[in-house]
Amino acid sequence: MSPVLADVLQVTALVGALALVHRPLGDYMAAVYSSKKHLRIEKWIYRSVGADPDAEMRWPAYLRGVLIFSAVGVLFLYLLQRVQDKLPLSLGFKAITPDQAFNTATSFVSNTNWQSYSGEAAMGHVTQTAGLAVQNFLSAAVGMAVAVALVRGFARSRSGDLGNFWSDLVRGTIRILVPLSVVAAVILVACGAIQNFGDIHHITTLTGDKQALSPGAVASQEAIKNLGTNGGGFFNANSAHPFENPNGLSNLLEIFLLLVIPFSMPRTFGKMVGSLKQGYAIVAAMGVVWICAVVAVTWLEYAHPGTASQLAGGAMEGKEQRFGEGSSSLFAVSTTMTSTGSVNSFHDSFGGLSGGVLLLGMMLGEITPGGVGSGLYGMLIMAIIAVFLAGLMVGRTPEYLGKKIGTREIKLAACYILITPALVLIGTAAAIALPDGKAAMTNVGAHGFSEVLYAFASASNNNGSAFAGFGANTPFFNTTLGLCMLLGRFLPMVFVLALAGSLAEQKPIPETAGTLRTEKPLFTGLLVGTLLIVTGLTFFPALALGPLAEGLTS
Numbered sequence: 404m405s406p407v408l409a410d411v412l413q414v415t416a417l418v419g420a421l422a423l424v425h426r427p428l429g430d431y432m433a434a435v436y437s438s439k440k441h442l443r444i445e446k447w448i449y450r451s452v453g454a455d456p457d458a459e460m461r462w463p464a465y466l467r468g469v470l471i472f473s474a475v476g477v478l479f480l481y482l483l484q485r486v487q488d489k490l491p492l493s494l495g496f497k498a499i500t501p502d503q504a505f506n507t508a509t510s511f512v513s514n515t516n517w518q519s520y521s522g523e524a525a526m527g528h529v530t531q532t533a534g535l536a537v538q539n540f541l542s543a544a545v546g547m548a549v550a551v552a553l554v555r556g557f558a559r560s561r562s563g564d565l566g567n568f569w570s571d572l573v574r575g576t577i578r579i580l581v582p583l584s585v586v587a588a589v590i591l592v593a594c595g596a597i598q599n600f601g602d603i604h605h606i607t608t609l610t611g612d613k614q615a616l617s618p619g620a621v622a623s624q625e626a627i628k629n630l631g632t633n634g635g636g637f638f639n640a641n642s643a644h645p646f647e648n649p650n651g652l653s654n655l656l657e658i659f660l661l662l663v664i665p666f667s668m669p670r671t672f673g674k675m676v677g678s679l680k681q682g683y684a685i686v687a688a689m690g691v692v693w694i695c696a697v698v699a700v701t702w703l704e705y706a707h708p709g710t711a712s713q714l715a716g717g718a719m720e721g722k723e724q725r726f727g728e729g730s731s732s733l734f735a736v737s738t739t740m741t742s743t744g745s746v747n748s749f750h751d752s753f754g755g756l757s758g759g760v761l762l763l764g765m766m767l768g769e770i771t772p773g774g775v776g777s778g779l780y781g782m783l784i785m786a787i788i789a790v791f792l793a794g795l796m797v798g799r800t801p802e803y804l805g806k807k808i809g810t811r812e813i814k815l816a817a818c819y820i821l822i823t824p825a826l827v828l829i830g831t832a833a834a835i836a837l838p839d840g841k842a843a844m845t846n847v848g849a850h851g852f853s854e855v856l857y858a859f860a861s862a863s864n865n866n867g868s869a870f871a872g873f874g875a876n877t878p879f880f881n882t883t884l885g886l887c888m889l890l891g892r893f894l895p896m897v898f899v900l901a902l903a904g905s906l907a908e909q910k911p912i913p914e915t916a917g918t919l920r921t922e923k924p925l926f927t928g929l930l931v932g933t934l935l936i937v938t939g940l941t942f943f944p945a946l947a948l949g950p951l952a953e954g955l956t957s
Contacts, residue, residue: 410701410729413655417733418694420659421666428663429670429682435578436551436571437675445573456570461563462904465552468568469545469896473512476538480508483534484526493527494603494617506881506888511535513892514542514774516628516635516744516867517884519876523617523638528600535635536624540584543631544575546776549896550668551675553780556903557804558676563908565900579664580631587626587660594656595649596622621646629660632774634744634867642734642747643723654730654747661737661745665772666690668779676804680922685782688930692771693740696760701732703757721752732757739764742774744867751854751870758870759950762857765864766942767934768823774865780899782930786921787816787902789933793919802918805911812905819898823863824941826887830859831945839879846872849956853949858884863891 441449441456449456460468483490484499484507499507503519510517511534520526526535548571555565592598601618608614621637625647628635638644648654666686673682704718705728722731731748738745739761750761764771770781787803791813794801801808834840834855844851854872861868862884869875875884920926 406727406729407705410727410733413730414694414697414733417655417658417662421662424663425667425670425686428667430674432547432579432664432667432671433674435574436566436671438574441570442577445570445577448573448577449569452569454567454569456567456573458567459562459564460567462552462565462900462907465565465568466897466900468572469549469900470893472568472572473542473545473893476512476541477508480511480534480538481505483530484508487527487530490527490529492529492600496525496527499525502878502881503876506885507535509885509888510867511538511633511635512542513865513888514546514631514633514742514777515862515865515888515892516633517862517869517875517888518635518639518867519881519884521639522636523619528619531624531637532620536620536627539624539627539631539633539635540576540580541572543580543627543633543775544572546774547575547579547664547668548572548776549899550776550779551671553783553899553903553906554672554675556906557783557806559907560909560911563904565903565907580627583663584623584626584630587630587656588623590656591622591625591653594653595645596625596653597646598622625657626660629657629743629745630664630775632661632665632741632743632778634738634742634746636745642745643749648747650725651730654726654734657745657747658734658737661741661743662772664775665741665778668772668776669782672779672783678804678922681804684922684924684927684930685779685786686772687924687927688934689770689772689778689782691927691931692767692934693736696736696740696764696771697733700736700753700757700760701729703754703760704728704732718752718754721749723747735761736764738868739866740767740769740771740773742769742777742865742867744861744869746868749871750857750868751872755849755853755950755952755954755956758853758857759946759954762853762860762946762950763938763942765857765860765866766823766827766946767938768820769864769866770934777865777895781819781895784816784819784899784902785934785937786930787812788820788937789926789930790919790921791816792933793929797917799917799919802912803921805914806906806909807912812902815898815902815905819895819902820937822894822898823891826863826891827856827859827942828945830863830883830887831856833883834859834880837879839877840883843874843877843880844872845874849949849953853953856945856949859887862887865892 484504552565642648669682669686673679857870
């Protein structure tokens with residue numbers, strides 16, 4: 404079988420699996436967030452934190468819950484790293500330095516999972532499991548809760564109530580993320596991923612060199628790392644490491660886990676607003692951009708443009724032989740178009756143009772399909788922008804799902820889409836201009852610029868993957884990227900919840916002959932066009948200085 408045919412069959416199998424679970428998983432998540440009943444374990448959790456799960460919250464109260472809970476998570480994870488050397492099962496590792504502990508705490512709580520450390524050489528078992536793995540669940544559940552709050556804003560009227568944050572958080576964790584992660588972890592163990600709490604193994608290689616092999620609860624962390632679109636690997640090599648990703652079957656499973664919740668949440672949206680066709684329009688827009696990116700990156704990597712790749716007869720530098728160009732490209736696109744950051748290849752070694760596509764995937768706002776929760780609410784914000792532009796073209800007040808899109812709603816949506824570009828471009832400019840930023844760079848020219856641009860795009864979009872190529876573990880980058888992760892995660896949530904509250908207070912507007920049919924293919928095309936135009940106008944100059952310049956001159 405030719406490699407190209409194998410790659411086509413792999414993508415076909417992946418799309419088929421995602422289509423197969425789209426309806427049952429989407430419906431199940433809608434039922435979870437709409438249920439009036441509480442499980443016994445959930446009631447115990449509510450009592451332990453003093454929360455009333457049946458109390459409705461308006462958007463300021465919902466936002467306070469998100470921010471307070473996340474702030475406590477940052478503080479706990481920071482302290483856990485600072486006292487790591489005093490904890491049991493520390494494997495002899497030292498306490499994490501203050502700037503790196505801040506960066507890592509903000510990274511995992513913000514669902515970014517940017518890592519300026521080597522996991523197997525820095526974090527003990529307690530820090531990995533009680534700290535990092537727990538935040539993989541909780542940060543994902545927070546994103547899903549915010550998305551559901553926005554969906555309720557469209558579904559409800561004349562109330563302003565968005566549900567209860569604590570109930571949404573607990574249900575998302577207990578009823579969705581934990582069961583799916585357990586199943587995924589068992590399958591990964593069956594594929595060969597390790598799962599233990601042993602000591603470091605010291606071995607002698609065939610050449611006589613000494614090597615340390617770190618054990619750990621890898622399979623369980625790998626499952627939620629991908630399912631929750633987190634991305635933080637147990638090992639520095641992430642999913643390129645055979646202990647995390649042993650073979651082609653585990654690789655395909657991990658890609659499936661990256662995409663399954665983001666591609667199923669539009670069904671949840673359609674179910675909760677009472678129009679499944681609306682969900683189909685959203686998931687179609689996500690799918691079109693994702694599949695186009697997969698084709699583009701795979702074709703560019705097989706074409707291996709550039710003198711070095713042509714002389715070598717391929718573009719396999721930085722990729723695992725057991726996965727090849729097709730699986731590496733599929734994984735890279737899926738991880739940059741979700742807020743995951745998990746990698747099975749070295750993105751820095753992708754060609755200039757294919758690396759630019761990966762960058763663009765993050766710059767789109769990671770909404771195709773995006774992270775768990777964040778992808779859906781990001782796409783719904785873009786849908787509001789699309790209906791606003793359509794209203795301008797026909798001279799009609801824009802409406803979406805029976806809600807009037809007025810001045811307040813457009814201002815909130817505009818603020819949402821401006822936050823990430825501001826963080827990316829200002830952060831990149833500061834790193835290029837300031838001595839501390841330039842001192843950490845090991846490459847110059849267009850490629851060096853691309854590496855820094857990628858780092859700030861990854862942090863600000865809560866992705867977590869890296870081009871690498873510079874020393875990320877410095878006080879400058881630990882602090883600036885940490886701030887970008889915090890602001891890139893929680894500032895948009897402020898505007899999302901404010902928008903949800905505004906929509907929930909409105910009374911529904913009846914459809915007329917002039918109402919834009921947002922469930923039709925025409926709207927899907929408009930949504931994709933709006934997404935590309937808005938992003939292109941914002942980031943094209945930066946892309947021209949980095950990956951485009953590198954790709955056209957290599």
